[in-house]
Amino acid sequence: MTHDSGMLRHILRRLLGLVPTLLMLITVTFFMMRMAPGGPFDSEKLLPPEIEANLNAKYHLDEPLVQQYFRYMGQIAVLDFGPSFQYKDWTVNELIAQSYPISLTMGTLAMLLAFIMGTMLGIAAALRQNTRVDYSLMGIAMLGISVPNFVIAPILILLLAVYTGWLPAGGWDWSLASMVLPVVTLSLPVTAYIARLTRGSMIEVLHSNFIRTARAKGLPESVVIRRHALKPAMLPVISFMGPAIAGLISGSVVIERIFSIPGLGSYFVTGALNRDYTLVMGVVIFYGVLIIVLNFIVDLIYAWLNPKIRYDEKH
Amino acid sequence: MTKSTDNSSFDPFEAALGVRDLKGRSPWEDAWYRLLKNRAAVCSAFIMGGMILLVLVGPMVISWESDFTDWDFTSSPPSFSSGHWFGTDAVGRDILVRTLEGGRISLLVGLVATLVSLIIGVSYGAIAGYFGGTADRIMMQVVDIIYALPFLFFVILLMVVFGRHIVLIFVAIGAVNWLDMARIVRGQTLSIKNMEFIEAARACGVTPWNIIRRHIIPNLMGVVIIYVTLTIPQVILIESFLSFLGLGVQEPMSSWGALVSDGAQDMESAPWTLIVPAVFLTVTLYCFNYIGDGLRDALDPKDRL
Amino acid sequence: MTLLEVKDLDVSFETHDGEVHAVSKLSFSIDAGDALAIVGESGCGKTQSMMAVMGLLTENGKASGQALFKGKDLLQMNVADLNKRRGKEIAMIFQDSMTSLNPYLRIEKQMIEVLMHHQGLDKAEARGHAIEMLRAVRIADPERRIRQYPHEYSGGMRQRVMVAMGLLCQPDLLIADEPTTALDVTVQAQISRLMTELRAKSNTAIILITHNLGVVAGLCDRVLVMYAGQAVECGTVEQIFYQARHPYTRGLLKSVLRLDQPGDTGLEAIPGNPPSLLSLPAGCRFRERCPQAHDACCEMPPMRRDEQGHTWRCFLDQVDE
Numbered sequence: 056m057t058h059d060s061g062m063l064r065h066i067l068r069r070l071l072g073l074v075p076t077l078l079m080l081i082t083v084t085f086f087m088m089r090m091a092p093g094g095p096f097d098s099e100k101l102l103p104p105e106i107e108a109n110l111n112a113k114y115h116l117d118e119p120l121v122q123q124y125f126r127y128m129g130q131i132a133v134l135d136f137g138p139s140f141q142y143k144d145w146t147v148n149e150l151i152a153q154s155y156p157i158s159l160t161m162g163t164l165a166m167l168l169a170f171i172m173g174t175m176l177g178i179a180a181a182l183r184q185n186t187r188v189d190y191s192l193m194g195i196a197m198l199g200i201s202v203p204n205f206v207i208a209p210i211l212i213l214l215l216a217v218y219t220g221w222l223p224a225g226g227w228d229w230s231l232a233s234m235v236l237p238v239v240t241l242s243l244p245v246t247a248y249i250a251r252l253t254r255g256s257m258i259e260v261l262h263s264n265f266i267r268t269a270r271a272k273g274l275p276e277s278v279v280i281r282r283h284a285l286k287p288a289m290l291p292v293i294s295f296m297g298p299a300i301a302g303l304i305s306g307s308v309v310i311e312r313i314f315s316i317p318g319l320g321s322y323f324v325t326g327a328l329n330r331d332y333t334l335v336m337g338v339v340i341f342y343g344v345l346i347i348v349l350n351f352i353v354d355l356i357y358a359w360l361n362p363k364i365r366y367d368e369k370h
Numbered sequence: 371m372t373k374s375t376d377n378s379s380f381d382p383f384e385a386a387l388g389v390r391d392l393k394g395r396s397p398w399e400d401a402w403y404r405l406l407k408n409r410a411a412v413c414s415a416f417i418m419g420g421m422i423l424l425v426l427v428g429p430m431v432i433s434w435e436s437d438f439t440d441w442d443f444t445s446s447p448p449s450f451s452s453g454h455w456f457g458t459d460a461v462g463r464d465i466l467v468r469t470l471e472g473g474r475i476s477l478l479v480g481l482v483a484t485l486v487s488l489i490i491g492v493s494y495g496a497i498a499g500y501f502g503g504t505a506d507r508i509m510m511q512v513v514d515i516i517y518a519l520p521f522l523f524f525v526i527l528l529m530v531v532f533g534r535h536i537v538l539i540f541v542a543i544g545a546v547n548w549l550d551m552a553r554i555v556r557g558q559t560l561s562i563k564n565m566e567f568i569e570a571a572r573a574c575g576v577t578p579w580n581i582i583r584r585h586i587i588p589n590l591m592g593v594v595i596i597y598v599t600l601t602i603p604q605v606i607l608i609e610s611f612l613s614f615l616g617l618g619v620q621e622p623m624s625s626w627g628a629l630v631s632d633g634a635q636d637m638e639s640a641p642w643t644l645i646v647p648a649v650f651l652t653v654t655l656y657c658f659n660y661i662g663d664g665l666r667d668a669l670d671p672k673d674r675l
Numbered sequence: 676m677t678l679l680e681v682k683d684l685d686v687s688f689e690t691h692d693g694e695v696h697a698v699s700k701l702s703f704s705i706d707a708g709d710a711l712a713i714v715g716e717s718g719c720g721k722t723q724s725m726m727a728v729m730g731l732l733t734e735n736g737k738a739s740g741q742a743l744f745k746g747k748d749l750l751q752m753n754v755a756d757l758n759k760r761r762g763k764e765i766a767m768i769f770q771d772s773m774t775s776l777n778p779y780l781r782i783e784k785q786m787i788e789v790l791m792h793h794q795g796l797d798k799a800e801a802r803g804h805a806i807e808m809l810r811a812v813r814i815a816d817p818e819r820r821i822r823q824y825p826h827e828y829s830g831g832m833r834q835r836v837m838v839a840m841g842l843l844c845q846p847d848l849l850i851a852d853e854p855t856t857a858l859d860v861t862v863q864a865q866i867s868r869l870m871t872e873l874r875a876k877s878n879t880a881i882i883l884i885t886h887n888l889g890v891v892a893g894l895c896d897r898v899l900v901m902y903a904g905q906a907v908e909c910g911t912v913e914q915i916f917y918q919a920r921h922p923y924t925r926g927l928l929k930s931v932l933r934l935d936q937p938g939d940t941g942l943e944a945i946p947g948n949p950p951s952l953l954s955l956p957a958g959c960r961f962r963e964r965c966p967q968a969h970d971a972c973c974e975m976p977p978m979r980r981d982e983q984g985h986t987w988r989c990f991l992d993q994v995d996e
Binding site for chain 3: 264273274278283361363
């Protein structure tokens with residue numbers, strides 16, 4: 056089939072583009088962390104200079120920066136992220152291993168929630184354009200985009216945890232109850248944005264000529280929407296998935312702090328503040344790879360949905 | 371029927387038929403008209419105007435200083451009798467004054483960081499769009515890559531590296547937020563560049579500088595205005611996140627984010643410390659978003675989101 | 676048997692500049708198997724009148740009057756009843772085939788859905804019919820082509836697919852909105868010939884909307900000329916081409932190049948522009964551009980009729996020399 060070979064070429068092309076992205080990410084973060092004043096051993100009890108020198112030597116912090124860089128690159132090639140400077144008894148690999156399931160689960164659930172709720176609300180609003188339902192839905196969506204999650208979260212905690220006691224106020228023990236508030240709060244801004252995006256896109260698609268043709272063929276409106284309008288309307292939303300994931304990751308940093316969840320995001324912040332180089336790098340690389348892989352998948356889905364892309368690349 | 375211009379020498383039939391004089395309307399007038407019809411945007415504009423006035427003038431008018439600790443009334447709820455209309459915080463500082471002064475910082479960050487974004491974004495986008503070809507492709511590829519990365523991580527790193535000086539906050543946030551602007555400007559530049567009237571102008575011997583001045587820049591104005599208005603709330607939001615994490619402006623300066631963060635600590639015992647700055651922050655973001663939306667609808671109706 | 680009878684059709688649109696009167700008191704009828712051309716310049720209302728009949732007006736549009744299809748008024752029908760007829764008994768095909776076909780669906784899907792919905796065929800049967808129809812419109816290798824997407828076809832092929840799609844359920848009436856305008860002359864001729872053949876085979880009535888008089892002569896029996904939202908002349912092809920009575924029609928004919936004229940004959944354009952549909956003048960709408968306008972033209976001329984059924988909206992009586 057003509058479009059399948061186009062797909063393959065598209066996939067390969069995308070794969071090749073990933074490598075420089077990852078390299079750039081790692082390099083930029085590495086040098087930025089090192090540019091920060093102060094080192095990992097500054098903040099604690101005042102160390103006698105010889106001990107500090109020994110520590111620095113042990114962790115190769117006295118070598119030229121470029122040398123450290125290549126040493127580090129060699130290490131991560133074998134997936135050794137090194138020891139944490141902050142949490143002395145732990146390696147970064149261990150810290151990541153113990154925290155990523157939480158962050159990943161929270162993020163995935165939030166993404167699913169955002170996508171499903173967002174598209175449903177957006178389509179509902181689009182089909183009732185300029186009615187009260189439309190305006191109220193979009194008004195609420197605007198609120199979701201405008202109110203920061205660290206404002207909504209405390210309010211929800213007050214209402215649903217403190218005053219009523221239905222849900223726990225924090226922590227993550229893998230129980231459904233403990234997952235509800237963090238996941239919902241995390242997903243809110245993304246849900247709102249997706250709702251607005253879907254609504255706009257659906258409205259535009261419904262004004263297309265090919266929708267007019269579908270109606271002229273005597274098809275019932277529900278069929279017209281389901282078969283003809285839905286796919287093109289979803290394309291911008293799929294495109295948005297990449298930035299949406301980035302947004303969720305950003306948001307998770309704050310959410311994890313509010314709900315005292317020991318996820319990757321909180322490790323990043325404390326690591327950055329305490330100059331725990333290896334931990335910060337580890338988290339950045341982990342998230343970086345994740346984002347790149349997920350973006351790649353999103354790209355594939357988009358190309359699969361949009362036959363024009365495959366065609367353009369082939370010719 | 372009166373006519374403002376006398377066309378009778380050109381069109382005797384039209385004059386005889388007394389057809390209503392249809393005055394031409396420039397696209398800007400069209401857009402202004404559309405904007406005014408958007409109630410949400412107009413409302414928001416008024417509210418924002420009021421907010422800016424409050425924030426600038428309020429602290430000068432209110433009798434309390436923002437760092438004055440009123441030991442008689444620590445953590446007291448809003449009341450007229452105590453003189454603290456919006457209550458006080460744990461050390462007795464008047465919430466209203468603190469919120470308004472925090473507003474000054476938040477809005478200032480919004481404005482300046484947006485300016486930084488604007489300069490970077492417009493230059494980048496215009497260059498990419500103007501040169502086109504490979505340069506454009508590479509530049510946009512870079513934008514795509516950065517777009518997919520979590521901005522907060524970078525801002526946090528930047529803050530950690532460069533410290534918490536307020537100028538650096540402007541730069542850090544602006545540096546992270548220029549992507550949308552660049553994309554839009556590049557798209558607009560590309561489409562303008564290829565329009566026939568540019569070719570026509572060139573064929574008539576208009577110099578490149580005049581082409582840029584008279585044709586390209588006015589056509590960029592529209593999208594730039596829209597995205598400036600939409601960037602301001604994004605930037606204020608980022609700053610508030612930073613403050614919440616403890617990486618924002620330093621004491622004694624305060625911003626809405628920091629105030630909300632503090633308020634969240636005392637949320638159970640003194641909810642007004644959270645609510646007052648939260649409401650101000652939310653209303654501001656809400657209004658800017660509606661105004662930006664309204665501008666977008668007015669200046670580019672087919673771009674409705 | 677009268678298939679479609681349009682009576683006093685008015686179509687207007689609410690815009691923020693005011694109310695645009697796209698069609699004013701349009702009346703005509705078409706019999707089974709007939710071929711009627713609706714001719715006029717851009718903006719004269721020919722497309723919007725048919726959109727109104729099909730119930731495809733945009734949200735800000737409204738239609739009044741009657742459009743009796745087989746005796747039932749389409750303008751008064753609810754969407755469900757309209758959908759029973761659209762695509763099945765009346766079909767409409769559109770001008771821009773690139774945007775009128777769904778770029779995200781294969782041609783096959785877009786074609787078989789009409790058959791499956793209206794005639795209850797299953798997928799295999801429908802596919803067979805569709806392939807046959809593609810063959811009838813001269814698409815080569817239809818079994819392979821049908822699985823492709825619209826952007827993989829050329830412009831001429833896409834238009835032929837639209838014609839095929841319109842005729843799948845063998846409708847009684849096919850409305851074709853400028854089907855050949857975006858195509859080059861050779862393809863135009865192909866499509867014309869195609870429609871003539873198909874019409875002969877299945878006795879489908881055709882309403883052809885066009886501003887191209889050349890296409891009209893080959894395909895249609897009768898012509899309706901529209902100007903500024905009104906019908907100004909209606910008659911058989913012979914009557915219109917050789918015995919045009921309305922000054923506008925005569926002006927139109929004069930502006931068309933003819934092979935039998937000497938090579939250096941100039942083109943005679945009609946001076947001026949059509950009136951704004953936001954503020955229509957009182958009286959005859961062609962008045963300001965008419966070389967024979969006189970005082971009586973300040974009143975709206977009635978539609979007049981002669982013994983041969985030729986109608987025209989003018990006070991004058993002129994017959995061609």
